Amino acid sequence: xxxxxxxxxxxxxxxxxxxxxxxxxxxxxxxxxxxxxxxxxxxxxxxxxxxxxxxxxxxxxxxxxxxxxxxxxxxxxxxxxxxxxxxxxxxxxxxxxxxxxxxxxxxxxxxxxxxxxxxxxxxxxxxxxxxxxxxxxxxxxxxxxxxxxxxxxxxxxxxxxxxxxxxxxxxxxxxxxxxxxxxxxxxxxxxxxxxxxxxxxxxxxxxxxxxxxxxxxxxxxxxxxxxxxxxxxxxxxxxxxxxxxxxxxxxxxxxxxxxxxxxxxxxxxxxxxxxxxxxxxxxxxxxxxxxxxxxxxxxxxxxxxxxxxxxxxxxxxxxxxxxxxxxxxxxxxxxxxxxxxxxxxxxxxxxxxxxxxxxxxxxxxxxxxxxxxxxxxxxxxxxxxxxxxxxxxxxxxxxxxxxxxxxxxxxxxxxxxxxxxxxxxxxxxxxxxxxxxxxxxxxxx
Numbered sequence: 001x002x003x004x005x006x007x008x009x010x011x012x013x014x015x016x017x018x019x020x021x022x023x024x025x026x027x028x029x030x031x032x033x034x035x036x037x038x039x040x041x042x043x044x045x046x047x048x049x050x051x052x053x054x055x056x057x058x059x060x061x062x063x064x065x066x067x068x069x070x071x072x073x074x075x076x077x078x079x080x081x082x083x084x085x086x087x088x089x090x091x092x093x094x095x096x097x098x099x100x101x102x103x104x105x106x107x108x109x110x111x112x113x114x115x116x117x118x119x120x121x122x123x124x125x126x127x128x129x130x131x132x133x134x135x136x137x138x139x140x141x142x143x144x145x146x147x148x149x150x151x152x153x154x155x156x157x158x159x160x161x162x163x164x165x166x167x168x169x170x171x172x173x174x175x176x177x178x179x180x181x182x183x184x185x186x187x188x189x190x191x192x193x194x195x196x197x198x199x200x201x202x203x204x205x206x207x208x209x210x211x212x213x214x215x216x217x218x219x220x221x222x223x224x225x226x227x228x229x230x231x232x233x234x235x236x237x238x239x240x241x242x243x244x245x246x247x248x249x250x251x252x253x254x255x256x257x258x259x260x261x262x263x264x265x266x267x268x269x270x271x272x273x274x275x276x277x278x279x280x281x282x283x284x285x286x287x288x289x290x291x292x293x294x295x296x297x298x299x300x301x302x303x304x305x306x307x308x309x310x311x312x313x314x315x316x317x318x319x320x321x322x323x324x325x326x327x328x329x330x331x332x333x334x335x336x337x338x339x340x341x342x343x344x345x346x347x348x349x350x351x352x353x354x355x356x357x358x359x360x361x362x363x364x365x366x367x368x369x370x371x372x373x374x375x376x377x378x379x380x381x382x383x384x385x386x387x388x389x390x391x392x393x394x395x396x397x398x399x400x401x402x403x404x405x406x407x408x409x410x411x412x413x414x415x416x417x418x419x420x421x422x423x424x425x426x427x428x429x430x431x432x433x434x435x436x437x438x439x440x441x442x443x444x445x
Contacts, residue, residue, distance in 0.1 A: 001171060001174050003174045007116060007141065010114065014113075014115075022035075027281070028086075028087060028088075029087075029281050030088075031087065032086070039110050039113055039118075040118050041121030042121065043121075047081075047107075047127065048107055049079040049080075049104075049126070050079060051127060051128065052078070053073050053081070053129060053130055054081045054083065054130070055073075055081070055082050055132045056083045056111055056134060057082065057083070058084060058089060058111070059084070059085060060089050061353075063084065063092045063093050065134060065135065065157060065210045065354075066157075067096055068215065068428050069134075069157075069213075072429075073432065074097075079106070079107075080097075080106045081106075081126050082097070083109050083111040084108065088279060090110075114139040114141045114142055119139075120145045123148075124149065127149075128151055129439055130151065130152050131153045131154065132156055133153065133156070134210075135158055135159055138178050138179065140174050140175065140178040143181045147181050150442075152183040152184070152438050152439075152442055153181065154183060154186070154435060155179075155182050156186045156207070157186065157207070157208075157431070158187045158196060159209075159373070160187065164195070164199075165198055168200075175199065175200065177200070179199050180201065182201055183438055184203070184205075184435075185201045186204075186205050186427075186434065187205070188376070189376045192206075205434070207431050207434075208426060208427035209427055211354055211356040211377075212427060213427055214356060214360050214421075216361060220333045220336065223333050223336070223337075224332065224336025224337035227333070228337035231272060231337075233270060234271045234272075234404045235271065235273075235339055236272075236338060236342065236400045237274040237335060237341040237342065237358075237363070238342045239331065239335070239353070239358065240276060240344050241344040242278050242353075243348065245344050245345070248347060248393040249393045250275075250289045250290060250293050253397065254293050256398070256401065266319075267321060268296065268321040271401065271404065272322070272323055273321060273323070273397075274325050274337075275290070275324055275325060277326075278344075278345065283299075283324070286326075287299065287324055290322055296322070297322035298320045298324070299323075300324060300326055303323075304327055331357060335357060335361035335363050336363075339363070339403075339404060340410070341355075341358040341364070341366070342366045342397075345370075346368035346370045347369070347392065347396070351370065351372050351374075352368070352372065353373075353374070355367060355377065355378060356377060359381060359386050359418065360417070363414055364409075364410050364413035364417070365386060365388070366389075366399060367387060367388075367389055368392070368396065381420060384419070384420040385416040386414075386416040386417030
């Protein structure tokens with residue numbers, strides 16, 4: 001299939017695709033701007049940035065991954081146009097880069113739909129000096145519009161699975177041309193690089209994963225450790241749970257609580273579980289599940305309202321067993337305050353979630369069986385002694401509770417994780433150097 005027939009297909013399918021997106025936005029909540037002018041490349045005001053570096057981070061995960069890269073660009077004096085497709089990604093970008101937005105150095109926008117007219121108007125309006133796609137967001141008409149306007153495009157920190165390769169090859173010529181039109185491609189691993197070359201990309205380099213360049217905010221790490229110390233209990237973080245997992249972990253907590261009670265012990269006196277859904281739209285659902293199960297819990301948002309005296313209030317309030325992580329931008333707080341981290345998204349066939357942030361915090365990690373989106377990182381972390389794989393939420397909780405009885409093992413795994421992350425830093429510096437070379441070549445043509 002060539003790009004002409006690709007465009008015909010998406011035009012024919014557009015009513016259904018836009019309806020699906022509107023339904024998704026309604027379920028997720030927030031303002032997705034599904035029918036807004038910017039989604040179609042129409043803008044009420046002139047672009048505020050002069051020849052910005054355009055960075056596309058489609059959703060929440062990509063926005064978090066791009067954070068050190070975007071910050072480096074800002075620190076070098078660049079203006080940045082940051083685009084998204086989802087409301088969670090846009091909200092995270094607004095939170096993380098609040099100061100740069102207020103200073104007029106960074107602007108957020110929706111990426112337009114992949115119709116030729118929409119993408120051409122977008123490029124003409126913002127006139128980026130270079131475009132950077134994070135991880136795997138390759139859209140044929142976006143790439144073609146940039147090529148026509150002589151805007152060099154990069155795909156960076158790219159992961160490309162066997163499944164992605166098969167999909168790309170099935171699409172045929174349209175995707176081969178899109179990948180071939182990229183001026184620079186930086187893959188996370190050698191295997192990703194080889195698959196990208198099979199898909200049509202040329203001159204692929206292995207730069208590593210942006211997520212290793214994470215710098216945990218010192219104030220949040222300090223808050224997490226202070227909270228843990230005031231709590232006077234061990235903490236197990238159940239992080240980034242996704243659809244179907246909250247129920248399983250709630251049931252597993254009930255089972256462990258009953259087991260402790262049968263042995264004449266109180267689980268709540270020994271440990272607190274941090275249950276942290278990945279998406280805000282499921283906070284209330286998770287709260288309802290805990291309430292239905294009869295598990296004493298408290299919302300993190302309630303403690304934030306109390307200030308840092310919140311941990312003391314917990315002890316006075318009857319030892320809740322679960323802290324529901326319904327606050328945004330506090331994952332570093334949760335990890336820094338925990339003794340074991342169970343990184344979810346991996347207990348249902350959803351591809352897994354990023355375990356690097358937990359390892360960077362020096363916390364031992366447990367993951368489930370489904371980790372294809374982060375498979376190389378998971379395998380490497382296990383090989384380094386920083387992580388373990390378990391098969392179910394029940395097994396994860398049981399293993400985590402056992403690990404709490406072995407502080408030397410916890411310390412060894414935590415140190416291994418921090419060392420592993422430090423060993424793999426540098427992806428951002430390599431990509432920024434390549435971006436600067438690309439812009440210099442453009443200027444001197």
